[in-house]
Amino acid sequence: MQLADDALILGHRLSEWCGHGPILEQDIAITNTALDHLGQARSLYQYAAELFNGLPETDKLSFITAPAITAKVGKGLPVTEDDFAYLRDSWEFRNVLLVEQPNDDWAYTIARSFFYDHYAVLLFTALESSNDDTLRAIAEKSLKEALYHRKWSSEWVIRLGDGTGESHTRMQEGINERWNYTGELFMSSQADQAMADAGTGAALQLLQGQWSQAIGEVISEATLQVPPADAWMHEGGKDGRHSEHLGYILAEMQYMQRAYPGMEW
Amino acid sequence: MSKEWPLWEVFIRSKTGLDHKHVGSLHAADAQMAIENARDVYTRRMEGVSIWVVESKYIHASNPDDAAILYDPANDKVYRHPTFYDLPDELKHM
Numbered sequence: 001m002q003l004a005d006d007a008l009i010l011g012h013r014l015s016e017w018c019g020h021g022p023i024l025e026q027d028i029a030i031t032n033t034a035l036d037h038l039g040q041a042r043s044l045y046q047y048a049a050e051l052f053n054g055l056p057e058t059d060k061l062s063f064i065t066a067p068a069i070t071a072k073v074g075k076g077l078p079v080t081e082d083d084f085a086y087l088r089d090s091w092e093f094r095n096v097l098l099v100e101q102p103n104d105d106w107a108y109t110i111a112r113s114f115f116y117d118h119y120a121v122l123l124f125t126a127l128e129s130s131n132d133d134t135l136r137a138i139a140e141k142s143l144k145e146a147l148y149h150r151k152w153s154s155e156w157v158i159r160l161g162d163g164t165g166e167s168h169t170r171m172q173e174g175i176n177e178r179w180n181y182t183g184e185l186f187m188s189s190q191a192d193q194a195m196a197d198a199g200t201g202a203a204l205q206l207l208q209g210q211w212s213q214a215i216g217e218v219i220s221e222a223t224l225q226v227p228p229a230d231a232w233m234h235e236g237g238k239d240g241r242h243s244e245h246l247g248y249i250l251a252e253m254q255y256m257q258r259a260y261p262g263m264e265w
Numbered sequence: 266m267s268k269e270w271p272l273w274e275v276f277i278r279s280k281t282g283l284d285h286k287h288v289g290s291l292h293a294a295d296a297q298m299a300i301e302n303a304r305d306v307y308t309r310r311m312e313g314v315s316i317w318v319v320e321s322k323y324i325h326a327s328n329p330d331d332a333a334i335l336y337d338p339a340n341d342k343v344y345r346h347p348t349f350y351d352l353p354d355e356l357k358h359m
Contacts, residue, residue: 023270025291025292025293025302026302028302028305028309029301029302032305032309152301155298155301159294159295
């Protein structure tokens, strides 16, 4: 669920660039990426819904408290991927704070994707050896997309860092400003820990070394500075404690389903 | 310096064994970006297995006004077509 929320929220943020990209080609590139994230989110939500529907009644209600969903469970109805995306309240979203941060400018957007994409590649690689068949299949498919995203965002970091004085300054600013949200990627929530122990999930702490090395190489090639590793880090997203930004995202994303439940078009 | 990124011509090979075909053009800051943009703009519906890009300024074209002197002289030289050979029926695609 955590993974699905990460993908959904980042996908939504990137999709906000639709029609606003600096040029047509990058507008298409970034919305393509947004769709990849959305596809990953769908696969994960579908699987989560399948698992959720198989739980005993009492467990279901201890897991979700959003009234719109508990009402459904109360009637004995199965939940779907859409319910998870559109009917949960913000405190039940488990995405990391990094992905809900605003786009601000192009460099901030690139920095956010760059940090996330490097993490996603390591994560999906690790999940390819999960002992869960479905998760393994999702990881396999997502890894190809993540590898491309990583290539795309890394090249942008280099292009801007190594570009003009102005682009260098702005890229460094983006990296500095988003840096304090990267620590949370590797902090294990209870769910992360339990899944890692069971051989289903990935041991996130183990990925951090590789991640630091990989982003360090790109950042130095881009003639930029890596912020200090011992910097203070935000946390809380994985426990449902979010920045104010998530509320706005959900308001926009969920408005239609909340106002007209079950509507389709 | 121009504010616009340079223009690139994109060629896509749709299947292994076929040749690259010109599919259109796009803007990009460098060759790497041109290939990635081409991937996003021209292969989203599984159109291709290989991409070539070349900066448009490096393409040189013949002048349409010269069509007469370039191509007309070939008109009466039918002997250049290998139409006088008897081909076996099994031979296809000739």
